[in-house]
Amino acid sequence: MYPLASRMASAKPSFVREILKVANRKDIISFAGGLPDPSLFDVEGIQAATETVFSSNSSAALQYGATDGYLGFKQQLAAVMATRGVATVNLEQLIVTTGSQQGIDLVSKILIDPDDVVLVERPAYLAAVQVFELYQAQMRGIEQDGDGIQIPDLERAILECKKDGKRPKFIYTVATFGNPSGSTLSLERRKQLLEIAVREEIMVIEDDPYSELRFSGTNLPPLIALCEDIPNASNFVMYMSTLSKFVAPGLRLGWIIAPTELIQPLTIVKQAADLHSSSFAQYVAATYLETGRLNQMLPKIREAYGAKGNAMMEAIAQAFPAGMLEFNAPSGGMFIWAKMADGVDTMSLVKKAVDNGIIFVPGAGFFPDAKRSNYLRLSFATPNLEQIKEGIKRLARAIVD
Amino acid sequence: MYPLASRMASAKPSFVREILKVANRKDIISFAGGLPDPSLFDVEGIQAATETVFSSNSSAALQYGATDGYLGFKQQLAAVMATRGVATVNLEQLIVTTGSQQGIDLVSKILIDPDDVVLVERPAYLAAVQVFELYQAQMRGIEQDGDGIQIPDLERAILECKKDGKRPKFIYTVATFGNPSGSTLSLERRKQLLEIAVREEIMVIEDDPYSELRFSGTNLPPLIALCEDIPNASNFVMYMSTLSKFVAPGLRLGWIIAPTELIQPLTIVKQAADLHSSSFAQYVAATYLETGRLNQMLPKIREAYGAKGNAMMEAIAQAFPAGMLEFNAPSGGMFIWAKMADGVDTMSLVKKAVDNGIIFVPGAGFFPDAKRSNYLRLSFATPNLEQIKEGIKRLARAIVD
Secondary structure (H helix, E strand, O other): OOOOOHHHOOOOOOHHHHHHHHHOOOOOEEOOOOOOOHHHOOHHHHHHHHHHHHHHOHHHHHOOOOOOOOHHHHHHHHHHHHHOOOOOOOHHHEEEEOHHHHHHHHHHHHHOOOOOEEEEEEOOOHHHHHHHHHOOOEEEEEEEEOOEEOHHHHHHHHHHHHHOOOOOOEEEEOOOOOOOOOOOOOHHHHHHHHHHHHHHOOEEEEEOOOHHHEOOOOOOOOHHHHHHHOOOHHHHEEEEEEOOOOOOHHHOOEEEEOOHHHHHHHHHHHHHHHOOOOHHHHHHHHHHHHHOOHHHHHHHHHHHHHHHHHHHHHHHHHHOOOOOOEOOOOOEOOEEEEEOOOOOOHHHHHHHHHHOOEEOEEHHHHOOOOOOOOEEEEEOOOOOHHHHHHHHHHHHHHHOO | OOOOOHHHOOOOOOHHHHHHHHHOOOOOEEOOOOOOOHHHOOHHHHHHHHHHHHHHOHHHHHOOOOOOOOHHHHHHHHHHHHHOOOOOOOHHHEEEEOHHHHHHHHHHHHHOOOOOEEEEEEOOOHHHHHHHHHOOOEEEEEEEEOOEEOHHHHHHHHHHHHHOOOOOOEEEEOOOOOOOOOOOOOHHHHHHHHHHHHHHOOEEEEEOOOHHHEOOOOOOOOHHHHHHHOOOHHHHEEEEEEOOOOOOHHHOOEEEEOOHHHHHHHHHHHHHHHOOOOHHHHHHHHHHHHHOOHHHHHHHHHHHHHHHHHHHHHHHHHHOOOOOOEOOOOOEOOEEEEEOOOOOOHHHHHHHHHHOOEEOEEHHHHOOOOOOOOEEEEEOOOOOHHHHHHHHHHHHHHHOO
16 A cells, blocks of 8 residues: 555544445435435526626636635625624635645645544534544533533633643534534524633634525524623634535535634635636626525525425334434434434444435444444435425335334 | 644745736636636536436435546546546546546545655656645655756756655646646657656656647657556556646546556545545536547647647737747646746746736745745636736736836
8 A cells, every 4th residue: 555644544534425325316305415306406597697707707707716715706705794693804815726625725724733523413513523623632522401502611612622731623513504513503502612712722613504594593692792792702703605405515615704804824725725616616606696686596496495394303203103203303403313222323324324315424434532432423405395204104114123 | 823733834825826816806817727728718618518407316425425426427538538648547547536636636645654665757847736735755856858857857856865865755737838847758758767767766646637738749648657667567547637727627527547456455545535526527428528529629629728828929029129938838737937048037027027917826835945036927718818818918918117
């Protein structure tokens, strides 16, 4: 074997991606992936936007562009942020990325040295865990409940870091409709988290892919929208999001908003990573967002995912004995994070599930610093309502006996 | 300042990109950037391909896709490779990247530990140098002439590494129409390089963005096409290329072909970097390549760059005193790499050039391990013939006095 860099020593292929290969089988209903329902893509609108780009901006859309992104697209993203409670975004603080996955990678690249501590949710987003592993971070988990990370446990983790002579490089959180937890950080805890970040001088990385997908309850402001009320907080929050969950993942477009002092480092690593994200995709997306069609699409998208989420919760209530699968009902997003009895190993249920024509993601991989084997992540995003009902029946057949 | 990772200590913004900001001024003729001439984009063909994608594959093009790339696109890239002398590509050894820039980043990520030695051409491609710096490699240069890297100097460099107890992690080369050198590795040296790679067990990273742009002389096989004649060589060559220079950079699509054992590590870091490259761009590019329109476009593209390159060389001969700007006439690509007298500092000429309405890239940045200030890179890719003639006149006004 050719000698690899030491960061590759513990790198392994994503188990979810391996599972997704099985999920492509026609006879399998998949609760595994977080793929948006393609029937909710605004194909007509995106096609019209593409035609506009070809008739008005084809040379620029096909040419190299600025590392930080196409200005017209950045302006549209600022308009998106206004709907999320950030009235004015300084466009110089916004960098376009190749999906929010790249945001996680770039932030890690500028901040993480080997053995640095990164605080993550317990459970944590798998693809972020993989990035932090590649940067050889030491991950420490913060317990979550239905209202997101538990602040006393965050305080405990920071204290333990101090005892070990460590200052965490950052806290990474999917605060709204977590992946896999489905839980949402309460407003009170959001403020507490920011106050701790300022007090301890620890950056909070807020990954916000799902907030457009709320189907019950009322919107909560992202952490970055709360900064103006908390002195100095804006120096300790980085925000990232993506078009993947509410426009189309195939465009591979996301963005980071960061404190001014971190923009130059981020731009340098972005340039080294891929020069810039696809101009073509950025022009199409900018033109699409400018049309305002999203105002018609978003209610449909939210309604559809709400119907799916509710269908899955009802089907579980019907198919499973009470208490066998415990979960906090999500108010949005794509996932139900179900807990089984202590001692159950959901990994060992995968084969039986596949034999019954259903696939899910066992929870163990979402715990980088803890061993918990009795969880499973069920995505209701991709299957239709019939498939959800049938899939839960199959799941029950596979695991109830 | 928030504490950054140690890899950022020496990171600085690209001087070329800073210069390109000036180059956007309307009164400036730019010889600085390597931007393809947008009049050579096949807008009509790409637009037609996009329409086909919307009418036949819209859901898949807008959805998440495989980390290694869309199979239909990979098949088209294999067909491109066949025209470059690689008759059959094992598609499992090919990974789609977000431009070849990402190829450089991914390869570095799987191979480079801090202080590892990377052998580069002297002068070397600037954006690759930046990547190697971010991975904290120790770069050592190999002298080049009009026929590419000098084999005796490569042997010397390897010997010196051995003396220092180092085995170079890889040799990075733009063997065909180098950036900035414009020079092309001769066939004999290609074979010698591969033999050394096998003998010393050092990976050769062949970056091949320009080979479609030959306007004089006959095609040379890329290193990867020569592997079948040299036992074991295929284990020591990675090939990367891009659509940027002969289709459109705005699609941000490139590819890597690597030895089988490196595909899993590359796939892991690709997934962590951005999950996959834009499905939308891949479907459009695959559909475009499938039409065969490139067969009509490529002769036009080669002719146009040939006319530009020749116009620049003639204009230099007319505007400059003999011997003031020395260069090897390139047989393709986008650059003339001109040497001035020893002691001249081309960096100090930039301001005067801008004052005269012309901009170029001073050569110092292309030498990561040597101090040479008397070179300048002149790109003939973007300006038209009139601008090239006028630009060389301006350049002469700026620097002859």
